Amino acid sequence: MNFENILSSSENGITTITINRPSKLNALNKATIEELHQAFDVANKAAETKVIIVTGSGEKAFVAGADISEFSNFSVENGGKLAAKGQEILFDFVQNLNTPVIAAVNGFALGGGLELAMAAHFRIASDNAKMGLPEVSLGVIPGYGGTQRLPQLVGKGRAMEMVMTAGMIDAATALSYGLVNHVVSQEELLPLAQKLASKIMRNSSVAISKAIQAVNANYTDGVNGFETEIEQFGACFGTQDFKEGTTAFLEKRKADFPGK
Structure with a gap:
């Protein structure tokens, strides 16, 4: 462009x-x-x-x-x-x-x-x-x-x-x-x-995007940041990045996040 x-x-x-x-x-x-x-x-x-x-x-x-x-x-x-x-x-x-x-x-x-x-x-x-x-x-x-x-x-x-x-x-x-x-x-x-x-x-792009949403929620009028954090935290458990990150930790290797 x-x-x-x-x-x-x-x-x-x-x-x-x-x-x-x-x-x-x-x-x-x-x-x-x-x-x-x-x-x-x-x-x-x-x-x-x-x-x-x-x-x-x-x-x-x-x-x-x-x-x-x-x-x-x-x-x-x-x-x-x-x-x-x-x-x-x-x-x-x-x-x-x-x-x-x-x-x-x-x-x-x-x-x-x-x-x-x-x-x-x-x-x-x-x-x-x-x-x-x-x-x-x-x-x-x-x-x-x-x-x-x-x-x-x-x-x-x-x-x-x-x-x-x-x-x-x-x-x-x-x-x-x-x-x-x-x-x-x-x-x-x-x-x-x-x-x-x-x-x-080096970190999970999916988790980072959810962290951005959670942090911003604290500064958004009418939004409960703690509730947003809970929601986004839970959503992480359904991602491939979470599976890869936790598996890599348990296997004592560097994570290769798919970004999904």
Whole structure:
């Protein structure tokens, strides 16, 4: 599949999706959001893809925000539709994928860029990364899940400060907040993402997808996460991966999961 604003490549079970608008610091416009949806959907449905890495092109930006020129003249109704559609086709979509998604934050992750990183299942960052939600400086609030996911990750007080001040935090601060899991040099960022992906791929992809559902349930309004965990735990017993994993353990050998 050919894209104008992103790159997508697959190798050894890993699909790497790269936002590729360097002249715009990889800002998210409508077309890029649509292409990202398509790329994530294709990767998630591909049996050979076990992990997805999302990153930005160049060394300056992961995604430096949304393309403000596209919505500066929107009405109240259009603004609401913009947020709703974006959350549906990209941000919520990524969070709920069965395939693990690692965000490799390689520079500025601002506004929609940080919201995309937070929609991933976890994040790593280069030491030059800067993160923030500057929307209130434009007279608007984060609309792609930022007011919900940031408090879940860093706590209410820190999230309130970041949103209200519209300020940026550096990679070291993001690490101390728990917003990212690891900070490395720019050169080490993708190799680390690939190393983590390789560790993930040693395990049952079926069990991982069920774990994603169970963890996400805890943050879904009206859903009892414990009940979801019980349901998904039970469902594992009917999978070929469970049979292979337990048999391999008892036979003291490495499991060869069929992914079924």
